[in-house]
Amino acid sequence: MEILIKASQFILSLSLLIVLHELGHFIPAKLFKTKVEKFYLFFDYKFSIFKKKIGDTVYGIGWIPLGGYVKIAGMIDESMDKEQMALPPKPWEFRSKPAWQRLIIMLGGVFVNFVLGIFIYIMLMWSHGDNYLPNENVKDGVWVRDSLAMNIGIQTGDKILTVDGQKIRKFYGLTLEFINGNNFQIERNGQIIDKEIPTNFISQLMDRGKDAGPILYPRYPFVIGKISEDSPNINSDLKPKDILIAINDNAVKYYDEAEAILLNHKGQKITATVLRNKKTEKIDLQITDEGKIGVFSTTIPDKDLERLGYYELANLEYSFAEAIPAGWNKSWKTLTDYIKQLKKIFNPSTGAYKGLGGFISIGSIFPDEFSAESFWNITAFLSIMLGFMNLLPIPALDGGHVVFTLWEMITGKKPGDRFLEYAQVVGFILLITLLLFANGNDIFRLFK
Known part of the structure; x- marks a missing residue:
């Protein structure tokens, strides 16, 4: 039952994000009178679960849940429709439109993802506020129960002051800060001590297993x-x-x-x-x-610890006007944290590639019991992540098309169709390789 609840939330969240992302391409395409031949949730190789043609567009649901797409006439995309591209350009085709219109169409999906993530975070701040244990309120230091924390030089009673020179706001965000950081500062018996985070910290973190919990705890009774x-x-x-x-x-x-x-x-x-x-x-x-x-x-809930006088929690409430900057700040931190993690993935010495996961990993972050607040928090995170990933300058992703369009706008020279076809194939191979590696990691961890 727990797996079913997680899977249901994952499919619902993924479907929502895919449909809205593709709408981000679909709407400007229609506004610029560009023909959209297909609008699909999931991929429909060989057959569809559902399809219906309305006007010039076939709307449908595919059977391969790896994403979705809109097929825009006169565009070299994952459909690799070479026959259409061999014909003379038509006025309603993507390739016939001015570069600035093509740029807006390609950026539409990413724009929707970022706006959606920000909007969800704003609404969560407005409806639920922000409740957390401030790091500065852990006045008697941390409780070290994990060998990894000991290995990097932390002892029970130490106060974690900064990571990479930045003060820590939320205590339960410490593990993520250590993942993204390079050095940290502690206070021990009144003495300030600077320490380095080992390059292979993430590798050691992954080797503990997914159920190992955080590396640091507040001191409990x-x-x-x-x-x-x-x-x-x-x-x-x-x-x-x-x-x-x-x-x-x-x-x-x-x-x-x-x-x-x-x-x-x-x-x-x-x-x-x-x-x-x-x-x-x-x-x-x-x-x-x-x-x-x-x-x-x-253990007992943090609210009980507060009642007993152990810790003072922060319970922030926001008006709608106050929730706007609070939601924006949370979105920006989510994005910058994700970029930091990606940088470490591309550095083999960190071992961060071990943490790269596919559908099983993404699905597992949803809770065992449905919680609207958790569902929307995760959906906002995935929306921002999806927006950034699609913006990467890889052929076959929106970012690849954007790069080629910007090159045309700057130089006045449009890349040839043959070049775009080859670039699309290379990009598709890269994406499939990454997909296989990420999901292979998931399977390896299951057996391990």
Whole structure:
């Protein structure tokens, strides 16, 4: 059922983005009286799931969910319609239109993607605001539970100040900042320390596995989740959701503090003070020879941590006017973060290519349960990502056509049809290679 929910959200989001992207080409083409022969969601090699001709255009749904397209008369595209291109140009064809009109038609899809992403982020800011744990409010430093964080020189209690000289706004964005960054600065016991992020940081991150979680956590209290069946304290008065706040009357605030004290009392009996329903209880406990009390710890929501005085959360609300710059800023950060990641993918020493994923990876970012806020957040991100990818100067993508059109406008010389045909084939081969590699990565990770 979880897979079905994820897949349904992915298909819905992808379909919406494809249709609107192609509308971005379709509408200016129609405005400039250019004939559009086909408008398709997904590809229709050999046959279509659905098709209907209205006017000059056949509207349909293909069976290969790898994208979509509009077939514009007189344009060298993925259809490779050489017979049409061999005939004399017609007034309604793409190749007969002025270069500036062709440029607008080709940029239409990318324009829609960027505008859609910005619009969604603006509406999310207006309707849901921005709720997060500010990094500056993690006043007692981070909790290091991961060997990768240790390997790059971070210790429990360190405060992460900056990455690449920029202050960190959201604590839970730290992993992404480390992915995109090159160096960071911490405060440890009042001392400021500069450290380098290893070149192969992303490779190490990928090797941990997709379920490893973030590399850094805020420091949490010791919350009882469940008592183990073989615990020496199975018959004690400990209960789930109890919060350990003192050991032998020595106050403890965080799990790591409690863990250190327990290790110093191996095999001994202690008196633990727990917080339960706003009241304190004292319970006698036996510590094992390994320094454990035989329980599974758990976490509690950030709102409960705020209520208990651990962290102060930011809960920002925006009027519609305020949501416009907030949504724009989020869109810009999304785009710049994505560009930084792409740069690292093209540097083999980073190992970032291991993280390149296809449809399985994209589908997996949707939640197991439908949430409108999460769905639209992911759709906005994918829209901006799709817009940027299509803008890359690769033949067969919108960006490739834009480059050739700009060359014509600057030099006054139009590239020949034969050259455009060859460029389209090369671009298509590049895209298929990238598609196979990305989805091959997905399959490899599944088996791994």
